[in-house]
Amino acid sequence: MDSHGNVTLPKRFREFLCIEGGDILEAEMVDNAIVLKPCMVNKFPEAREELSAAGREKINEALEAYKAGKVKNYENVDDLIKNINT
Numbered sequence: 808m809d810s811h812g813n814v815t816l817p818k819r820f821r822e823f824l825c826i827e828g829g830d831i832l833e834a835e836m837v838d839n840a841i842v843l844k845p846c847m848v849n850k851f852p853e854a855r856e857e858l859s860a861a862g863r864e865k866i867n868e869a870l871e872a873y874k875a876g877k878v879k880n881y882e883n884v885d886d887l888i889k890n891i892n893t
Contacts, residue, residue: 816843829874 808814821827824845831846872878881887 831870831873 826845832843833846835842835844879890881890
């Protein structure tokens, strides 16, 4: 992990999971480990087809904002909830 908290995954992991730079990974704490999982919307555009047009648009906007670095970071869930409720 670098000084900015970025983690580099080995090439064989990325190839096995069919993930590439810019893809979104879900992070989960399990016991004393961090588990990273590819987000379903990365590789399965057909999953978006099950959503309404408005839902697909929101997901596409969110993905583009994420890829462009236009996201907010929160120290904890409480700060996120406060932001949502304001």
